[in-house]
Amino acid sequence: MKQCLVVALCLTFSINIFANSKADEAAAAYAQRDFNEAGVKNAQNAVSLYEEAIAAEADSLAKLTLKLDLATAHYFLGTAMENKDERKAQHQSAMDVADQIMEEMGVQPDQAPELTQAQVTALLNKMTDEEELILSDAMYSKGINLAQWGNLNGIASSIGKLPIVLGLMERIEMLGYESIHEYGPYRTIGRINFKLPKLLGGDLDKSEQYLKDAYRKTLVKGQRYSVNGYNNIYLAETLYKRGKETKAIELLDYFLAADPTTLKENSEPENLEALRVAQELADDWK
Numbered sequence: 001m002k003q004c005l006v007v008a009l010c011l012t013f014s015i016n017i018f019a020n021s022k023a024d025e026a027a028a029a030y031a032q033r034d035f036n037e038a039g040v041k042n043a044q045n046a047v048s049l050y051e052e053a054i055a056a057e058a059d060s061l062a063k064l065t066l067k068l069d070l071a072t073a074h075y076f077l078g079t080a081m082e083n084k085d086e087r088k089a090q091h092q093s094a095m096d097v098a099d100q101i102m103e104e105m106g107v108q109p110d111q112a113p114e115l116t117q118a119q120v121t122a123l124l125n126k127m128t129d130e131e132e133l134i135l136s137d138a139m140y141s142k143g144i145n146l147a148q149w150g151n152l153n154g155i156a157s158s159i160g161k162l163p164i165v166l167g168l169m170e171r172i173e174m175l176g177y178e179s180i181h182e183y184g185p186y187r188t189i190g191r192i193n194f195k196l197p198k199l200l201g202g203d204l205d206k207s208e209q210y211l212k213d214a215y216r217k218t219l220v221k222g223q224r225y226s227v228n229g230y231n232n233i234y235l236a237e238t239l240y241k242r243g244k245e246t247k248a249i250e251l252l253d254y255f256l257a258a259d260p261t262t263l264k265e266n267s268e269p270e271n272l273e274a275l276r277v278a279q280e281l282a283d284d285w286k
């Protein structure tokens with residue numbers, strides 16, 4: 001009996017070592033992502049490696065964290081690939097993973113955007129801080145991927161999904177994690193209100209309010225730009241659309257003059273892409 005137990009323990013240890021190794025390989029591959037053919041292939045490789053690591057991981061929380069990493073890799077591919085259908089498929093895959101995480105944490109994905117305050121409080125009372133963050137991240141992943149999927153499909157065919165996105169962002173705030181991803185929930189709500197025509201519920205005043213909050217709460221110390229490039233870009237676009245062209249251009253200029261080392265860590269491809277987008281806007285507006 002003791003010999004069997006030793007064999008079982010050794011096998012479990014070996015599986016965990018394999019899982020950790022695959023997770024490290026996946027992270028290394030994802031770190032080589034970029035908005036070009038080679039970078040996309042690296043991200044695709046990361047997806048495969050994350051799937052292997054998840055399959056081998058025994059610890060439940062570690063498995064959930066790896067699934068978040070997998071959803072992140074799918075999201076990146078949804079923004080970096082050229083083919084529209086492939087991009088939509090990547091965002092759908094990310095949403096599927098986010099749904100799995102919520103289900104495994106006892107939250108039904110279709111009910112998540114409509115959780116009451118009492119239900120959120122009950123979740124907070126039974127979850128650890130780590131579990132709360134994982135759940136909030138899963139909700140965020142589902143929301144931003146659905147927003148991107150909807151943007152690719154067009155407003156007319158996807159407007160019915162917007163209450164889901166907005167509901168998820170609001171539940172993240174109810175959970176107390178609105179600051180995740182440099183106030184990503186605020187950035188998402190602000191951007192939706194910018195994109196939507198007024199007749200369909202868009203509100204530029206609300207867009208500016210949320211985006212200013214995301215921008216102001218993530219300023220680089222001593223600077224006038226946010227650590228997250230899209231906090232700067234989206235606020236500038238809203239300001240410009242509201243007729244505040246001078247302020248919009250000034251904000252972009254501050255961002256374009258940023259020291260790249262002060263921007264979001266471990267996000268060099270996204271930071272460079274944001275600077276490229278900002279430069280295009282600045283050139284167009286001046």
